[in-house]
Amino acid sequence: MKTLALFRHAKSDWTDARARDFDRPLNERGQRGALAMGGYIRDSGHRFDRMIASPAVRVAETIETASKAWGRTFAVEWDRRIYLASSATLMDLLRDLEGDPKAVLMVGHNPGLEDLIFDLVPDDGSSPLRDVVEQKFPTATFAVMELAIDSWADIDDRCARLVELKRPRDLDPALGPELPA
Structure with a gap:
């Protein structure tokens, strides 16, 4: 059994139209959302052997x-392949992990992270949280899957169960989508 957690980046700033997509920083709501989710992840008791981002x-x-919020820093393995990656690319990256860690946290972008959930978690009712992801996987969302595999090299479609999903607005409604006036 392996554990894969996904953490989508927090809300980014679109005010500088000249900035490359890659270089966009977080906006103020994103800072608050990342801090809230960091506290949630810390309090959830999850431990990760590797963080790739x-x-x-x-x-x-x-x-x-x-x-x-976690109260500590982590060794992050930066991997450019995660930037705007497809689900297939993310699965290939996981298959190639060295050392076969038990629990991995991947921090990245949509639509790749959301599509990875759709590919790994069967649409058969065994993971009711999958329906929530179908509605939306917003910025700063944290998801945890349990994978029925012994090695990351074995990762394949429909091998996971989505066991946890937390969105910033679940912690603080002010971190949810802006409502029309």
């Missing part, structure tokens, strides 16, 4: 801010 600025800032 996209090197995009908004991901790095999400990890940095969440780490303040």
Whole structure:
């Protein structure tokens, strides 16, 4: 059995139209969301053997801010392949993990993270949280899957069960989507 946690970067800033997508920082709501989710992850008791992440600025800032709430820093393996990756690319990256860690935290982007959940978790009612992901996998969302595999090399479609899903708005409604006036 393996554990894969996914953490989508927090809300980014779109005010500078000249900034490359890769270089967009977090906005103020994103900072608050990353801090809240960092506290939640700390309090949930999850432990990870490895953290792999996209090197995009908004991901790095999400990890940095969440780490303040965790009360510690983590060794992050930055992997450019995660930036805007498809589910297939993310699965290939996981298959190639060295050392065969038991629990991995991947920090990255949509639609890749969401699509990875759809590919790994069967749509058969065994993971009711999958339906929530179908509605939306917003920024700063944290999801945990248990994979029925002995080695990361064995990862394949429909091998997981989604056992936990937490969105920032579940912790603080002010961190949810902005409502129309």
